[in-house]
Amino acid sequence: HPKRDQLLTKTQQLGLKYLEEFEQKIPREEMTQMETILVREITAIDDQLKAEIVGSYRRGAKASSDIDVLVTHSSATKLPSLLHKIVDILTKKVQFVTDTISIGDSKFMGVCQLDSSKLHRRIDIRVFPSEQYHCALLYFTGNDQLNRHMRIVAQEQGYKLNEYSIQKVGSTGVL
The missing domain is CATH 3.30.460.10 (Beta Polymerase, domain 2)
Structure with a gap:
């Protein structure tokens, strides 16, 4: 139409x-x-x-x-x-x-x-x-529940995890 x-x-x-x-x-x-x-x-x-x-x-x-x-x-x-x-x-x-x-x-x-x-x-x-591929592979393989759990565990240990990198909180460099 x-x-x-x-x-x-x-x-x-x-x-x-x-x-x-x-x-x-x-x-x-x-x-x-x-x-x-x-x-x-x-x-x-x-x-x-x-x-x-x-x-x-x-x-x-x-x-x-x-x-x-x-x-x-x-x-x-x-x-x-x-x-x-x-x-x-x-x-x-x-x-x-x-x-x-x-x-x-x-x-x-x-x-x-x-x-x-x-x-x-x-x-x-x-x-x-x-340098971002492995974090992307982890993130996009998922599932959403696993991703949330991994981000929480990373945060509890002082890290930030996303599809691009894992970094020490406050850091600008990629691990």
Whole structure:
């Protein structure tokens, strides 16, 4: 409906467009196929890149509600155009990404589809410098309850833990 579309944001329009597909869980087998494509295409850009699906998939779940991907480079500390390059390849070269919700220097939110016979799925790709990757891996593997518990334990011992670093409270350096 054209008038309704003018009132909705792009994110809302995509949410409505794919609502029934997004409500269905992604079977682990499909996630594994997606991981193969993502790792192949991302490491083809630079063999020093590492890509990993995190969240419930990394925790071993049989199904997931979306795909969360972490990317890092073994030596680069600044990766300004990397995410745009990854999304461009996943969109144009392999037609895996079908829609972009938002994209910045380090976070992409969008829609992907394994092939035309499969459902559209929500995908988030986050790029982290190598010195932040392990904290990001821990944080984005989760789950939320574990993350809260780890932050409390860290705080009790005088540390601050988040997806970027673990630091002694009051310190500016990363451990």
